[in-house]
Amino acid sequence: MTESEYTYTDSFKVTDNIKQAFDDNGYIMIRKMFDEEEICQMKKVLEDSDMAQKYGYGLPDGQGKQAGLVIWSHPGDDVTGIVSRSEKVVDTCQELLGGGEIYHYHAKFVRKDAYTGGSFLWHQDYGYWYKNGNLFPDLLTIFIPVDISDQTNGCLQVMENVYTC
Numbered sequence: 001m002t003e004s005e006y007t008y009t010d011s012f013k014v015t016d017n018i019k020q021a022f023d024d025n026g027y028i029m030i031r032k033m034f035d036e037e038e039i040c041q042m043k044k045v046l047e048d049s050d051m052a053q054k055y056g057y058g059l060p061d062g063q064g065k066q067a068g069l070v071i072w073s074h075p076g077d078d079v080t081g082i083v084s085r086s087e088k089v090v091d092t093c094q095e096l097l098g099g100g101e102i103y104h105y106h107a108k109f110v111r112k113d114a115y116t117g118g119s120f121l122w123h124q125d126y127g128y129w130y131k132n133g134n135l136f137p138d139l140l141t142i143f144i145p146v147d148i149s150d151q152t153n154g155c156l157q158v159m160e161n162v163y164t165c
């Protein structure tokens, strides 16, 4: 498997090697893409706003529990919208998807409450993107953990791309 882990610096650019890793493995991990201050700002908006109460819903995990979800289509002017529209996110996504113009499909805030929260069921995103009218898998997801995210508390597990064609 091609190396797929990188660390963000101010001069970070998607090189041919990074693009190749994304194409080969189906993902890349960019550590420290957001600094502590940026993560704290995101966390504050997500935790201190009433968005979860107003717009949130539970996604059943098939085991009697639910993950908490808020989904929106249009990036606003708050920190979450600025993150989606930031150069480092847009330029990175654009290069990984081949350099053409990109658009924001949706953003979501996923909450897995300690002890009571459910898991997010194992899936391939393209399954529902296709059902929503995206006929080609020319999309990608950026996952930004705002809490420590490891195997003890429901981190995201990614599978390498198994297709060779």
Ligand SMILES: O=C(O)CCC(=O)C(=O)O
Pocket (backbone or CB within 6 Å): 108, 110, 120, 125, 154, 155, 156
């Ligand atoms: O947060 C997770 O565990 C997974 C989220 C995810 O896969 C999705 O939003 O499509």
